[in-house]
Amino acid sequence: MNCRRICRLAIAVALVATPTFAQSKAKAENVPEIPYDSVPNFFKMPPTIYFGEGIGVATNSKGHVFVYTRSGDTRLFEFDEKGTFVREIGQGLYGFVFAHAVRVDKDDNIWAVDEGANMVIKFNPQGRVVMTIGRRPEAVEELAAMSGQGIYSGANKPYSFNRPTDVGWDAAGNIFVSDGYTDSRVVKYDKNGRFIKSAGTRGSQPGQLNLPHTLQVDAQGNVYIGDRSNARVQVWDNDLNFKTIYDNVGSPWTLCISPGPHQYLFVSNSVPDNGDSRTAAVTGEIYKMELDGRILGKFGKGGKALKEFSTVHGIDCRNPNELFVSEITSWRAQKIILRPQTTTSSGK
Secondary structure, eight states: HHHHHHHHHHHHHHHHSSOOOOOOOOOOOOOOOOEEEETTTOBBBOOOOOOOOOEEEEEOTTTTTOOOESSSSSEEOOOOTSSSSSEETTTTTTTTTSSEEEEETTTTTEEETTTTEEEEEEOTSSSSSEEEEEOOOOOHHHHHHOOOOOOOOOOOOOOOOEEEEEEOTTTTOOOEEEEEESSSSEEOOOOOOOTEEEHHHHOSSOOBBOOEEEEEOOTTOOEEEGGGGGGGGEEEEETTTTTEEOSSOOOOOEEEEESSOEEEEEEEEEOOOOGGGGGGGGSSSSEEEESOEEEEEEEOOOOTTTTBSSSEEEEEEEETTTTEEEEEETTTTEEEEOOOOOOOOOOO
């Protein structure tokens, strides 16, 4: 059995051993429904290439779409603005083990967060690796230590992660990483990847985290953390100090903040499809919010058909009325068109 196969086996065992965290139905009531459509057959795949689990999705300034997917291997695909396949990035890359998020920064650099490799990898627009943060554990280390089982370590190491989940940037280019399944913290680096600060411990108090599963940064530098297993979004300032909590939209699997002069926050409350029809009513909701936590509306319902969502794990909202979502249990990504709304609601 080769090294890659041993490492993959070790990670699979570790993930099975990870505790299952309960999902929460949203507290918000009487939230307006946002009309929306899904573009059928948007992604045109080559005949011999397939999506696996839809883990991450992002767009660049040209409208190209990047989908990070788990299948036989972790793979990163690029499509043009019409959904035509362009290329695969990083095929066979040492840091591609178990995908978790893909994001694109203001300069069109592509960032992949790999939960299995414990790495954040920066590609330039041409698809070449230009920065890495973290280090992939060797196969023998995985087999000996069986890391990543959800046991809180509090290691707080500047340049090491334990199942990281997401990445974001402020206007100065500082890098923020949510870390993640095991260390329950957020780490800040400068634009060159030099460690600045780490904050967060496991718990349920304000400023504590229980599976920070997703992260975004607004234009003012505030950090929004999807504190999934605490069923809330936390907002911290640029120095990683606690500011406030939004706990009315269920368990946030992924966040997205739109660019532009008026920014919106999108939050997915996704319950995994476990074959139990009783969970269908709370599977697949996506909320559109103001940055102050007011809910403007929601859209989506559970299912595997067009316009239905099955465990949304990634959202791109570069255009807040034209979203891309990636789904785990339906092995796909969809292009979603929101229809303009004329009314608002607090949803509180």
